[in-house]
Amino acid sequence: MPHDTVASSVSHLDAGRLFESAMRRFAGRRAIAWPSGELGYAALHERVLRTAAGLAAHGVGRGDRVLMMFANGTEFIECWLRAAPPLEQRPAMALGEPCAMYFTAGSTGEPKGVLRSHQSVVWGLSMLARRLEPDDVLVARAPMGHTGGSLTGPFAVLLAGGTLVIPDGSDVDRILDTVERFDATRLYVHPTAFAKALLQSLAARPRALPSLRGLQWTAGALPEPVRDALRQRFPHLPLEVTYGMTEASNLATYCHAPLQAQPATDASAAKASNCVGFPLLGGEFRIVGPDGARLGAHAEGEIQVRTATAFDGYWQDAAATRAAVTDDGWLRTGDVGFLDDEGALHLSGRQREIIKTGGLAVHPAEVEQALAEHGAVADAVVFGRPDPDWDEAVVAAVSLHAGTAPGSVSPRDLVRHCRDRLAGYKVPKELHLLPEIPRNASGKADKRGVAALLAAQAATDH
Numbered sequence: 001m002p003h004d005t006v007a008s009s010v011s012h013l014d015a016g017r018l019f020e021s022a023m024r025r026f027a028g029r030r031a032i033a034w035p036s037g038e039l040g041y042a043a044l045h046e047r048v049l050r051t052a053a054g055l056a057a058h059g060v061g062r063g064d065r066v067l068m069m070f071a072n073g074t075e076f077i078e079c080w081l082r083a084a085p086p087l088e089q090r091p092a093m094a095l096g097e098p099c100a101m102y103f104t105a106g107s108t109g110e111p112k113g114v115l116r117s118h119q120s121v122v123w124g125l126s127m128l129a130r131r132l133e134p135d136d137v138l139v140a141r142a143p144m145g146h147t148g149g150s151l152t153g154p155f156a157v158l159l160a161g162g163t164l165v166i167p168d169g170s171d172v173d174r175i176l177d178t179v180e181r182f183d184a185t186r187l188y189v190h191p192t193a194f195a196k197a198l199l200q201s202l203a204a205r206p207r208a209l210p211s212l213r214g215l216q217w218t219a220g221a222l223p224e225p226v227r228d229a230l231r232q233r234f235p236h237l238p239l240e241v242t243y244g245m246t247e248a249s250n251l252a253t254y255c256h257a258p259l260q261a262q263p264a265t266d267a268s269a270a271k272a273s274n275c276v277g278f279p280l281l282g283g284e285f286r287i288v289g290p291d292g293a294r295l296g297a298h299a300e301g302e303i304q305v306r307t308a309t310a311f312d313g314y315w316q317d318a319a320a321t322r323a324a325v326t327d328d329g330w331l332r333t334g335d336v337g338f339l340d341d342e343g344a345l346h347l348s349g350r351q352r353e354i355i356k357t358g359g360l361a362v363h364p365a366e367v368e369q370a371l372a373e374h375g376a377v378a379d380a381v382v383f384g385r386p387d388p389d390w391d392e393a394v395v396a397a398v399s400l401h402a403g404t405a406p407g408s409v410s411p412r413d414l415v416r417h418c419r420d421r422l423a424g425y426k427v428p429k430e431l432h433l434l435p436e437i438p439r440n441a442s443g444k445a446d447k448r449g450v451a452a453l454l455a456a457q458a459a460t461d462h
Contacts, residue, residue, distance in 0.1 A: 014093040014118040015100075016083035018125070018159065020045070023081075026161040029134065032074055033182055034166040039074060041161075044081075047074075052082040062093075065101065068145070072166055076144045080155075095119035101315055102147050104246045113315030114246045121151060124249040124309040127280055128156035136162035137184045137211070141175060148218055152249035153188070172197040176207060183211035190217045191444070192372050193379035193399075193437070195226045199233055200401060215239045223372040227256065227273040235259040243276035243345065247311040247324065248331055252277045252285070252345050274337075275346050283307035285345055286330065287338055300338045302351055304330040336363065353447075355384035355392050362394055362426050370421045376400050376409045379437040381445045382428065396428040397450045399436045409433075432457075 023031070023045035032039040039047075060066060070076040080100075099118040103111040138157045142149030154164050162185075167178040172194065179187060189195045195217075215230060215237055222241050230239055236258050243252040254277025256270055279285055286294050287301040295301045310331050313321035324332050336348040349363030356362075364382035371380040379399045384392035396418075400409055411431040418427045438449040 014095065014097075015121045015125075016081070017092070018122055019081045020048075020083050022159045022161065023048070026134070029161055030163050031158060032077065032164050032166065034073075035168045035178075035181075044074075044078070047078050048081045048083065051078045055082060070144070072140050072144050072149070074166070076150070077155075077158075077164075080144075080150065093118055095122065096312075098312065100151060102145075102151065102246050112317060112320060115312040115315055116151065117312050120249070120309045120311065123282060124152055125156050125159055127250050127282075128152070129159035132157055132160035132162055134161035136160060136186065136213075137182055138162065138164055138186055139175060139178055139182075139184050139188070140164055140166045141170065141188050147244075147246050147249060152244055153218070172201045176201060176209075179209055179212065180207060185211055185213045186216060187212060187214075188216050188218065189230060190222075191379075192223055192226055192368075195230060196372075196378055196401070199229055200403070202233060212237060217241045218244070222273045223369040224273040225369075225373040231256065231259050241273075241276050243347070244309075245333060248305055248307050248333075249309045250280050251283055251305055251307060251309070252279055254278065254344060271340070271344060272346065274348070275340070275344050277344055278342075279305075279307075279345075282309070285339060285343075292326075295338075297341050298338050300336060300348055303333045303335045303337045303345065303347075305333060306330050353383065355382075355394055357384070357387075357390045357392050357394055358425055359391075360425050367394060367396060367418065367422065367426055367428065370418050371396060371398060371414065373421065374409075374414060374417050376404045377414070378402075379445070381437055381447050381450050383447045383451060385430070385451070387429070390429070393429040394426065395430045395432075395451075395454070397432045397434050397437060397454065399434050 023041045025041075027040070027042040027045070029041055030038050031041040031044045055066065066079070066082075068076060068079050070079070095118045097118055098115050099121045100116050101113050102116065103113055136157055138154040140149065140154050142153060144150040147153070157164050163182070165178055165182045165184060167174055169175075175187075176198070178184065189198060212234070215234060217239065218241075227239065238258055239256040241254050241256070242250070244250050254271060254275050284306050286304050286306075287299060288304055289295055289299075289301045304326065306329060314324070326332065334351050336351050336354070337346050338348070339345055347365070349365040353364050354361050355364060362384075364384075367382040368380045371377050371382075377398055378401045380396060382394060382396045385395045387393035396414075398411075398414060411433060415428060415431050432454055434450070434453070438446045438453065440446045440449070
């Protein structure tokens with residue numbers, strides 16, 4: 001069946017209608033809460049319609065682009081859900097029409113505008129919402145301007161009739177206060193720096209957190225020591241690891257079962273921490289080699305996906321779009337990994353970040369994981385720097401926990417720590433201690449920023 005025919009036959013499921021029907025269905029429930037107030041679904045619906053009407057009065061119409069510049073809050077949500085006139089008077093939009101544009105994080109290159117259709121948005125959010133309940137309470141930790149903070153994350157709770165809580169700060173203690181005050185049921189614990197700070201905070205000030213029903217990790221491969229520490233601290237909770245990206249959301253998921261729910265002999269049967277699981281509805285994976293040929297189980301190569309949540313292309317960048325999609329319709333993720341015997345996906349790292357040193361390949365994620373195993377390390381980034389002898393040298397930048405005694409951990413100590421865990425060519429040739437690791441607007445480690453900072457420091461030293 002032609003795509004246009006499919007889109008028109010189910011066009012009543014466009015994103016605006018999806019959210020508007022939820023706001024009507026759950027009109028008597030609480031939709032959004034924050035430390036100083038809350039908003040019910042009925043009130044949210046009214047504010048969405050008023051916002052949409054105001055935009056329409058200023059000439060904003062179908063097909064126009066509206067730039068949203070808000071911090072996390074009700075204003076972002078109201079503008080994102082705009083829909084006017086009311087549902088019964090509004091012509092349906094085809095699923096193939098553009099719905100939203102998000103920008104890539106830009107951690108390894110210039111940010112690109114990613115066009116997501118109504119089909120991509122509806123499919124992705126619906127898959128998340130079907131796993132939530134009306135009594136679920138989610139904390140909006142990630143920036144809503146990034147897909148993980150809205151489109152592929154907590155916005156799904158507004159389709160399930162639950163509550164989205166907006167905290168008044170992003171530090172660990174405030175997040176934990178928010179979990180306690182609003183009885184949050186699920187908590188995103190990525191990235192590694194947050195997870196470690198979370199564990200430290202709970203060690204210093206124990207909290208029961210009885211409302212929590214699950215932990216979630218969505219920022220790539222989960223370091224094994226962090227996974228194990230989280231499971232020991234929350235042995236009764238499942239820990240879900242998911243995989244996705246700005247260009248395609250909700251690709252895979254794997255749940256590490258609660259330790260208390262399985263016999264001790266079964267604990268070793270759990271998959272490795274870098275396993276992000278099995279394809280979700282409407283998606284499939286394949287692993288390909290440098291020649292584009294499909295690889296078998298356990299063979300490492302580029303991860304390619306085919307999914308209903310895939311993007312429609314990069315904004316005003318046809319060349320980048322062509323480079324990102326194969327001739328037969330598979331999205332090149334830029335990630336490296338393999339499929340195990342059961343078809344579960346394991347992440348190794350980013351293809352564009354691979355360091356070629358002495359003719360051998362090093363995945364920065366593997367070195368970062370080794371550094372994360374050191375108890376004093378709060379955060380770490382690893383990247384390659386041009387080197388006359390090695391082509392590229394492995395360089396690491398590390399921040400330590402605030403409670404670490406000055407001088408108690410040196411770069412030499414951390415290099416020795418890596419040498420005990422990694423092959424010699426993977427051990428950092430340079431290791432720098434920083435007060436903190438710079439992050440971009442999406443909350444991801446800014447490797448280019450770190451490299452520039454270290455370069456500036458080197459120039460000053462000389």
